[in-house]
Amino acid sequence: MRNKVSKKKRLVLTEEEVFRRLIQGDEVGLARALSMIYREEATSSLLSRIYAYNADKKHKSKVIGITGAGGVGKSTLISVLAEALLKKGLRIGIIAVDPSSPKTGGALLGDRIRLQHLFPNPNLFFRSFSSRGMVGGINPFIFDAVAVLEAASFDYIIIETLGIGQDEIDIVHMCDLTALVIAPGLGDDVQFLKSGVIELVDLIVMNKSDLPTASRTVGILNSYTRMVENHPDIIKLSAYKKQGIMELIEYIDNKWQELLDNGSLEKRRMERWKFQVGNWMRYIIGKRIHKFVEKGEVNPKASPYEIAISTLKEWGCEV
Amino acid sequence: MADKVVRVLVGKPGLDGHDRAAKVMARALRDAGFEVIYTGIRQTPAQVAQTAVQEDVDVIVLNNLTGAHLEVFPLVVEELKKRGRDDIYVLATGVIPFEDVEPLKEKGIDEVFGPGTGPIHVINWIKEHVLGEKQGE
Amino acid sequence: MEDRKKIAEVKEDWLSTDYAKFVAKVPERKQPFMLDSGIEIDPLYTPADLDEDWSYLERLGFPGRYPFTRGVYPTMYRGRFWTMRQYAGFGTAEESNQRFKYLLEQGQTGLSVAFDLPTQLGYDSDHDLAIGEVGKVGVAIDSVEDMHVLFDGIPLDKVSTSMTINAPAAILLAMYIVVAEEKGIDRKVLRGTIQNDILKEYVARGTYIFPPRPSMRLIADTIMFCAEEVPKWNPISISGYHIRESGSTAVQEIAFTLGDAIEYVKTVIEKGMDVDKFAARLSFFFASHNNFFEEIAKFRAARRVWAKIMKEKFGAQNPKSMMLRFHTQTAGSTLTAQQPLNNIVRVAIQALAAVIGGTQSLHTNSYDEALSLPTEESVTVALRTQQIIAYESGVADVIDGIGGSYYVEKLTDEIEKRVWEYLDKIEKMGGMVPAIEEGYIQQEITDAAYQYYKAVAEGEKVVVGVNKFVDPNEDLTKFHLHRADPTVREKQIRKLKELRAKRDNQKVRKLLDELKKAAEDENTNLMPYIIEAVRARATLGEITDVLREVFGEYRPPVIF
């Protein structure tokens, strides 16, 4: 069956084209911009244009983070949320991050199955990423991916990540607002209290409230709110039964407006920006260290502190 | 992240609900080191195509076991064309008789993997065409 | 018999001397020998390998008696052979009708209907999703008018009709009833089966429409309706076949099928019906695969587990409620496109296992199925295979001829044990519905399927003609596919247009509204409402849409 081997040339777009199509909201350009960032093919000038463009434009996307343990219903929630927002005529961009196999680098990205039924739709964009190459959840590309979606002027940008511990919680630095999704389950529902994640999010969404076991989780939540004064807001809903979705949207819109009006949003976005600078530095330096250790340029028996200081000095940093 | 990322969409257009073959394919592709996106069952050609565009995949592996391939697979190619992305490779897998190979290829399917073939043949094809091509660039 | 202890001692001695010496010289082919179910196979089984408390009367008993391990009937095939039920055929209602008439002329009394995918998913032929699918894997049915064509000239009071239909089974049953009644036949005399087994659709076959909970209600409605109104009808055929074909192990096939069955029984009992009023009408459907002893043990274990479940868990009194009656089909997934004649041998071995395992009816696959629609010749060979087993092999002359084999008894026990482990786990999860919603069942099957794939890909598992004894010159281009008439969809669309122009649309609307209201109240049996809508010529798609509106559509969890 190999007689007629076809050879295709993968579509190549210039930086100029990518940028132009991206800001027009064209899917091919948008998808390619994300690929370039993900594959580390994006030039620094493309990124500069995107950030400059975002800084100047009036339209602001609401960047919402959805995190939580595996199987709590994040993807289902996002699908019903997207469905409701689409009905309002809004444009929605979604990013989902799934883990990849450390051994082969391969990954199965399945989050979008849950909202495939909403396609085809010109107002809905979904992109699956693997956490490939991320160290402790930190990889700068995902922040820049959000900037790309902002440049495409979506009304809502939703980011789904698996968040169970401190490591994965970088999502809060990426988003204007972050919701932690919890659900009744075999003890999983208490885990979030211990994780420390809870102190960082704006909102706890208790999903699967249609389940008979949900009352237990409600009990846990109640005793928690009685104990802690400054706890995040709590919304109970059922993504499965599509109950409480409108309330969630209303909450998000109001909260976002409030953050905008009182100046917190700008502060948060500034923090995000700073965090991303740090991310890039860590990432670049990390790669450098990896390289010169591999090349045997440093003495592996030396104290790490000594190497850090001498290297930074070599790079002209004051230490 | 210098190594090549190959992204593959496993798509199941048509109403066929038997997804063992598609899931085994998805897992085998993952174990071969590719990033695999699976659409799930019961997709229209437009759904498959829009997904491929948004995910900017290198290859689409279509699977259908109920004989709708001749009608449905070419529609995926058409939908890709409409979106300006018919440069994406489209492979056909499933219960596809030999006499359908040429008609499918004429309508833009790049290769057909019928009875007697398995994921390994698809993996090798992708390695040869996507990775080989890139390495040559 | 010598006592266990003595046998155990001698076996130990044999293992450490004769056996060990031999192995040292000629190592065994595998290390260890395993069944796909994860059961390790010892080199030899003796009475000492059975459980300490192994009791003939408790574990085996007698045919036709609890726990039915040796068979559900007292004489088994000494009385009557199993039913040799070969089904085939697709296309338009007219074509299928011709085929039915031919089969009836040949003396066959059972009809079997396969439906195309749009019908199975509750879409009319003019729906966008039906493009390329109308009439493909079965007949297209949009309204009761099509059903009239399908059964034109067929005495519905004399034949038994089996319909492979699940999510919209209630609607197709309603159509069958209406056709019969419009021919002047009482629903009370109708005989047949609808598959109506939705739970396996979520985990294996994929033709689901609604979420599990409303689907369970529809099934309970049909079971209860049939118990009262269509007493000779089998309202469900609980199927492990598709679970196995989607890659499960033998243990999983039995465990998940019985898990599904438990869920159905529970649901109907919760609705207030006495278990003995409907349980005898439950029927099962399994696959028969290549591992001869494992398959036989699987069937025996299944009978024993089901009998215990019905007696102990559900308190059934009538022995008929405890009997696991099943249809078997040889495993289509084991057939190879390479060297297709080899498939005749595979089918024969699988069929033999089903017969020794005590099946009530059997479908043998045609050897060329992996290549094309079966030819007349290949269908005949498949049927002849059953006849050779029946008339020549002698296995049908004795009941459970393999019973008492130390290996088979041990395997039967071992499979039963593992089935119970799964069932306990499922019960802890709250039953089969939550286990499916959480994706647990799907994950178990998918993992098994992938392991099997890897074992074959890596050559650890041999498939003759595929990864060993390959014929390098083999020409695989012989493969052909049956082409459904491409104009079927147009014809169906035309018929639909005519129907909608002709019928009393106001009445249809009114009946659909009533159906909707009934659907909103969980305690109303939907069957009478569906029957009335069908009678007024509401289409399959229209009725399903009403239910979709109330029940919603199922979205599967993400499992690879």
Ligand SMILES: Nc1nc2c(ncn2[C@@H]2O[C@H](COP(=O)(O)OP(=O)(O)OP(=O)(O)O)[C@@H](O)[C@H]2O)c(=O)[nH]1
């Ligand atoms: N009962 C109930 N089940 C729900 C609800 N929301 C989601 N589920 C189910 O929970 C399971 C997991 O849902 P997903 O949306 O895939 O969960 P997720 O958090 O995205 O999972 P990962 O991406 O694997 O981390 C599925 O079987 C859903 O059907 C709900 O509100 N109620």
Ligand SMILES: [Mg+2]
């Ligand atoms: Mg998810």
